[in-house]
Amino acid sequence: MLSKSYLLVHIALVPLYISLALYLNFLPQNISDNLLSLLRQAKSNFRAQYLKATITNNFHNTATIPNATMSSMKFVPRRSEERGNADHDWLKTFHTFSFAMYQDSQHELFGSLRVINEDRVAPRTGFGTHSHREFEIFSYVVAGELEHKDSMGNIEILKRGDLQMTSTGTGISHSEKAHGSKQVHFLQIWSLPTTSRLPPKYYTRHFTDEEKTDKWARVVAPVGAPGVSGDREGAGPAPVQSPLTLYATLLGQGKTLSRPLEGKKGYIHVVQTSGYNEGKAKGASVKINSKGGEELTLREGDGAYIFVGKGGNTLQVENDGDRTAEILVFDLD
Incomplete structure (x- = not known):
């Protein structure tokens, strides 16, 4: 034997x-x-x-994460100049989390949120055909036009206000390039799905500036959540196979918005709309806080990890700068 x-x-x-x-x-x-x-x-x-x-x-290192029994919301800043960044001539990019040649063990993943890349792609260039699997990938277009092609037969030109969502599942191939004579500025965001081996799916949504001006637009939300449609093109947020809800706003000078967070954590990112800047953040300025908690000032390109306290889950965002700020807030389980 x-x-x-x-x-x-x-x-x-x-x-x-x-x-x-x-x-x-x-x-x-x-x-x-x-x-x-x-x-x-x-x-x-x-x-x-x-x-x-x-x-x-x-x-869960006590030097990094606030105490789990904290009574108020806590913030850990992620400064713009501390992000990974690269200038490849045709591509200027920032990485909030480890990506490609940029690797930082302190910034790998947060909840299901895996990637926030803020990309600027030169005219008539871009990412050639490449493959993905087992990621939820969405592109949030800030300026210019983005040409998307994929192995499912989707061909689309995305403009400002468009959000394209690909649930890659068992695998897809796609390309993303700047369309036309102008640079395209967009955020590519990845999250980890809660269920693997799903068939690939593709969705697009459009949100006007008016829908985001001084109010929250819910642009991505979990499959099955209220108001979420499974139609390829439809109203409401794009469906995602992750415990993640994404809100966007264009917050004017002197304006304040409150955003209740239902998850245990969140992430806020101020879009770098004033141009590519590798140095200390400048441009639009916002102040975030919660009732009875700490305050933190963020500028374009800055972000912050949010830990929701037991005593209050409402994030308050105030534009204390001299121009409109474009802001993304992730509500994470």
């Missing part, structure tokens, strides 16, 4: 045996394709779990 340790060793070596069989073409093509798909899925799931574990460890 084989010993238990002998069996465990061979079980541990199964991935190696499979890899060798695939490499040496010992398996029929249909079996090889299925195994490769399973291996890719396992890799994707492992990375997602690793990212969740990493951010849990990072933000």
Whole structure:
């Protein structure tokens, strides 16, 4: 009879045996394709779990996260100049979280929120065809026009106010390029889905400046939430397979808005509308606070992690600057 340790060793070596069989073409093509798909899925799931574990460890460090029994809302600033950034000539980009060549173990993930990239793409250039799986990816267009093409047959020109949402599920390929003679400025946002192996889906929504002026527009919300439609194009927020709700506003000078947060945490980002700036944030200015809690001033490109307290969950945002501020607020479980 084989010993238990002998069996465990061979079980541990199964991935190696499979890899060798695939490499040496010992398996029929249909079996090889299925195994490769399973291996890719396992890799994707492992990375997602690793990212969740990493951010849990990072933000449960007592030096970083406020006390879990705090009575008021707490903020941890994420300054614009501290974000990852790169100037590739055709692409000028900022990374709130680890992405591509920028890696920071303190900023990997927050709740289901994985990526906030603020991109500026030069005319007639962009991201060629590439693939994604197991991410919810949405593009929020600030200025210019963004051309989207994907393997599901979607071809679309997105303009200011448009929000395009791709639930990549088991996998899609797409390209995103600046359309026309002007630069496109947009935010690409990724979140982790709560359910894996879903079929890919595509949605677009449009929100006018008027809908966002001095009020909150709910632009993304979880599938099944009130007012969320599963139509490819429709009214209301785009559906996302994550516990994430995204609000947007254009807040005028001297105006104040309140935003109740239903989740345990949130994130706020002030869009860098005054132009690409690698230095200390400037431009529009907003002050955030909660009843009886601390205050924090943010300018264009700045953001903040929000920890919702037991004594109050309402975020107050005041424009204390000299121009309109475009603001995104994520409500996260």
